[in-house]
Amino acid sequence: MIKLENISKVYRMGEVEVYALKGVSLTINQGEMVSIIGASGSGKSTLLHIIGCLDRPTSGRYLLDGVDVSQLSDDKLAEMRNKKFGFVFQDFNLLSRATALANVELPLIYGGGGDKHQKATEALERVGLGGRARHKPTELSGGEQQRVAIARALVNSPPLILADEPTGNLDSASTKEIISIFRQLNEDGITVVIVTHEADIAAQTQHVIRLRDGEIVIQ
Amino acid sequence: MKLFESLTIAIRSLLANKLRSALTMLGVIIGVGAVITLMSVGRGAQAAITSTFEKMGTNLLYVMSTSSEEGGMMAIQYGSTTPNLTLEDARALERIDSVTAVASVNENYVEVTAGGESKAAIIHGATPEYQQVYNYSIASGEFFSNRDIASRNTVVVLGSKVAEDLFGDEDPVGQRVKIKGKRFDVIGVMAPKGGAMMGVSLDDIVVTPITTFQARLFTQQTTRGEDAVQTIALQVASADAIDNVKGEIETILRKRHGIAADEKNDFAIISMEQMLGMFQQVLGIFTLVLGAIASISLLVGSIGIMNIMLVSVTERTREIGIRKAVGAKRRDILVQFLLEAAVLSLLGGGIGILGGWMLSLLISLINIGGIALHSVVSLDIVVLAVTVSVFIGLASGVYPAMRAARLNPIDALRYG
Numbered sequence: 001m002i003k004l005e006n007i008s009k010v011y012r013m014g015e016v017e018v019y020a021l022k023g024v025s026l027t028i029n030q031g032e033m034v035s036i037i038g039a040s041g042s043g044k045s046t047l048l049h050i051i052g053c054l055d056r057p058t059s060g061r062y063l064l065d066g067v068d069v070s071q072l073s074d075d076k077l078a079e080m081r082n083k084k085f086g087f088v089f090q091d092f093n094l095l096s097r098a099t100a101l102a103n104v105e106l107p108l109i110y111g112g113g114g115d116k117h118q119k120a121t122e123a124l125e126r127v128g129l130g131g132r133a134r135h136k137p138t139e140l141s142g143g144e145q146q147r148v149a150i151a152r153a154l155v156n157s158p159p160l161i162l163a164d165e166p167t168g169n170l171d172s173a174s175t176k177e178i179i180s181i182f183r184q185l186n187e188d189g190i191t192v193v194i195v196t197h198e199a200d201i202a203a204q205t206q207h208v209i210r211l212r213d214g215e216i217v218i219q
Numbered sequence: 220m221k222l223f224e225s226l227t228i229a230i231r232s233l234l235a236n237k238l239r240s241a242l243t244m245l246g247v248i249i250g251v252g253a254v255i256t257l258m259s260v261g262r263g264a265q266a267a268i269t270s271t272f273e274k275m276g277t278n279l280l281y282v283m284s285t286s287s288e289e290g291g292m293m294a295i296q297y298g299s300t301t302p303n304l305t306l307e308d309a310r311a312l313e314r315i316d317s318v319t320a321v322a323s324v325n326e327n328y329v330e331v332t333a334g335g336e337s338k339a340a341i342i343h344g345a346t347p348e349y350q351q352v353y354n355y356s357i358a359s360g361e362f363f364s365n366r367d368i369a370s371r372n373t374v375v376v377l378g379s380k381v382a383e384d385l386f387g388d389e390d391p392v393g394q395r396v397k398i399k400g401k402r403f404d405v406i407g408v409m410a411p412k413g414g415a416m417m418g419v420s421l422d423d424i425v426v427t428p429i430t431t432f433q434a435r436l437f438t439q440q441t442t443r444g445e446d447a448v449q450t451i452a453l454q455v456a457s458a459d460a461i462d463n464v465k466g467e468i469e470t471i472l473r474k475r476h477g478i479a480a481d482e483k484n485d486f487a488i489i490s491m492e493q494m495l496g497m498f499q500q501v502l503g504i505f506t507l508v509l510g511a512i513a514s515i516s517l518l519v520g521s522i523g524i525m526n527i528m529l530v531s532v533t534e535r536t537r538e539i540g541i542r543k544a545v546g547a548k549r550r551d552i553l554v555q556f557l558l559e560a561a562v563l564s565l566l567g568g569g570i571g572i573l574g575g576w577m578l579s580l581l582i583s584l585i586n587i588g589g590i591a592l593h594s595v596v597s598l599d600i601v602v603l604a605v606t607v608s609v610f611i612g613l614a615s616g617v618y619p620a621m622r623a624a625r626l627n628p629i630d631a632l633r634y635g
Contacts, residue, residue: 054544054629075548081628082546093541093632097235109224110546152545 001159001191002028002051007060009046009214020046022214023060028193028207030159033186035202036195038211044195045164047211051193052085052162053077082111086153090165092145094137100124100148101133107156123151127181143174150181154190161185163194167201179204225551229558232535243527244567247611250517251571251604252578255596257513259579261506263594265499272495274412274421278458279352279491282312282451282468285484302439302447303485306429308475309346309451315467317460322348323429323448327437331425333385333396340381342398342425344432350409352454360392360407363428371430375403378424379411396425399436403427461490514607520567521611528560528619539623540631549624556620557613564612568605575604 009021020043028034028051036044049055050062053069056077062070069080081087086107094103104120124130127147137145146166153161163182167175179201186192194201202208210217233240284302309323325344330337343349350362363374375396382391382405391405412421433439433446441447455464465488472486532539539552579594 049629054632055627075550078543078546078548081544087544089632093537093544095538095541097231106542107545109228110542110548110551156546 001030001065002026003063004051005061005063007047007050007057007062009043009050009055010058019214021050021057024211024214024216026209026216028191030191031186031189032207033183033192033205034194034207034209035205036193036209036211037197037199037202038217040197042211043214044211046214047209048162048164048193048195052087053080054087078110082107082156084158084160086150086156086158086161088146088149088153088161088163088166090168092137092142092149092169094145094148094152096137099134099136100129100140100151103137103148104151104155106152111156119155120151123155124148126154127151141174142170143177146170146174146178147181150178150185154185158190160191160193163192165195165197167196167198175201222554225554225558226562228555229562232531233559233562236531239527240563243523244563244570246520246523247517247564247567247608248520248571248574250513250520251568251608252575253513253516254510254604254607255572255575255600256578256582256594257509258506258600259575259594259596260582261502261509262597262600263579263583265502265506266595267593268498268502269495270413271421272491272498274354278455278461280453280455280461280464280468281489281491281494282308282453282472283449283487283489284447285487301442302449303441303443303476304448304451304472305441305445306346306448307445308472309448311471311475312451312453312468315453315464315471317456317464318453319456320348320351320454322346322352322452322454324349324450324452325429325432325437325439325447326449327432329398329425329436331381331385331396331398333391333394336385338381338384340378340423340425342427342432342436344429344436345426346429348454349426349452352452355412356410358408358410359390360405362407363426367428368430371434372428373401373403373431373435374406374427376407376409376426377405378409378420378422378426380420380422381425382408398425398427401435458492461492465490517607517611521564521615524560524563524612525615525619527563528556528616529622531559532556532619532623535623536626536631536634539626540628540634543626543628544632552626553620553624556623557616560616560620561609561612564608564615568608568612571608572601572604 004024004026007021007024008019011018011020024047036047038044046055050057057070060070061068064080064084069077072080095106101117101120101124104123105116108114108116108119121130121133124133127150129144129147129151132140132144137148140148161182167178170178182192182194183204194205196202282304284304306323309321312318313321323346327342329340329342331340346368347362347364350357358379360376362376363372367374375398377385377391385391385396386394391408394405396403396405427436429448439447453464453468455461468488469484473484476485478485542552576596579596583593
């Protein structure tokens with residue numbers, strides 16, 4: 001479902017061009033659980049952002065379900081992010097003033113359709129936080145916050161969930177919980193892509209993509 | 220995304236910063252309130268002047284002395300010229316067609332006393348036509364006649380306020396008052412008229428025969444040694460005739476005063492309409508200036524909104540990033556921030572209108588020298604203020620909202 005062909009990303013820093021990605025090609029099939037690993041600065045987050053339509057490649061082709069998304073408008077990309085992807089970030093990225101429930105409802109506001117309250121409640125129950133719907137992020141532990149973020153990611157039933165160092169800020173107990181949630185989601189048929197630098201997390205995925213200096217080392 | 224949801228989001232984020240939102244709104248509240256109050260007071264003053272002029276009688280012409288060097292309106296304003304009009308002049312003007320009544324009037328300020336009471340009032344020395352020309356009706360007793368003029372009788376007719384202040388509920392007719400140490404018989408009381416001229420009520424007045432005024436109260440003579448008349452007021456049959464009558468007055472008076480063809484008039488002819496127009500113009504400018512000053516505070520208020528919106532966009536860059544990451548389009552973000560600005564300005568505008576309205580009502584209650592300044596809050600001022608406040612809200616919201624909408628999602632997420 002995801003096919004990257006010779007994708008490059010170049011940042012301009014004054015006169016100097018910095019390559020974050022150099023001609024990356026890869027394929028991710030539906031239902032896979034994939035990890036992207038590499039040292040910091042290897043371009044793994046950039047790769048995830050491009051896959052998730054948060055960023056555009058400088059060159060190359062990105063086919064998502066056969067559609068070349070590198071040619072789409074900003075609004076079309078927003079639609080893709082809303083319908084196709086669920087994002088989980090290292091620092092959760094929850095709206096601090098909104099309740100857990102309101103945070104989970106957020107993608108539904110922009111996607112529309114259906115009973116928001118119902119869907120969001122179901123998503124929270126799915127990550128085991130049914131009882132915390134009215135709490136604000138500040139009243140929740142790190143692990144709970146990340147579970148709210150996962151609920152938000154899956155509320156729109158996207159085929160793909162993209163996680164950028166999802167356990168980077170969590171203790172080992174929470175890390176275990178979060179990873180088991182991802183495994184459960186993957187078993188339910190959702191494609192999961194996790195960026196991580198922890199080898200034991202990568203070991204739990206079927207497919208490991210290793211990046212070094214913007215290039216794929218082993219695939 | 221539906222408008223209702225955007226509105227909910229906007230209101231929620233405004234409520235999240237209650238003090239800041241309130242202070243931002245205060246700028247608009249003060250601006251709109253000031254515009255409404257000041258414009259209303261200005262309008263009220265204009266309305267008061269117009270109604271006063273109407274009460275004094277329309278279709279009036281005034282002839283007043285001026286020094287021939289200065290001439291025109293300025294000379295009247297500065298006064299202090301030797302009067303050169305006489306009762307004979309007035310009598311000559313009676314013969315003009317379309318002039319229905321001619322009244323000669325001399326004016327001064329006096330202390331009127333009766334029993335223990337004393338009262339400052341304007342005294343008019345006048346001819347009997349005064350009553351018709353100035354549109355006073357008699358409430359009790361009668362106005363003085365030409366016989367009183369001829370024999371310089373010490374009689375007075377009181378304005379309703381003077382009568383009330385000196386005699387209370389008693390009927391003053393038949394009683395006596397003292398003016399400048401001389402006794403006067405009260406022969407009539409005029410019905411209240413309301414209104415005021417230059418801050419003086421039209422009912423704070425005492426009228427006495429002009430000959431009595433000249434001989435016993437304030438003696439003033441023309442250069443030729445005749446008793447002087449300050450003002451000759453003419454009532455003209457219709458407004459159309461005013462220009463013709465003006466021309467005839469000029470011809471007659473120039474001839475009577477022996478003014479050579481190359482000399483200026485030693486008198487000025489002013490119509491009520493001219494005076495009204497002059498006052499209206501002055502007050503109109505006054506109102507406009509007040510409005511302009513108030514508009515500056517409205518402008519400052521709108522800059523306040525823009526400032527806060529810009530701060531808000533910067534502060535909430537991450538929130539914008541999150542919203543974009545989960546699928547918010549440019550339009551969604553734009554609408555959200557525009558709505559916030561619109562809610563701030565509309566709410567501020569609404570409160571400002573209410574506040575301004577109440578302040579205007581309050582000002583109406585204040586009496587300055589017995590004259591209420593009825594401020595008029597008219598629909599057009601309200602519509603103007605609302606339109607302006609919505610406009611400034613949107614205008615000051617557009618730039619910050621566009622900045623927010625244009626943010627790249629990944630840059631926004633990385634911010635802070």
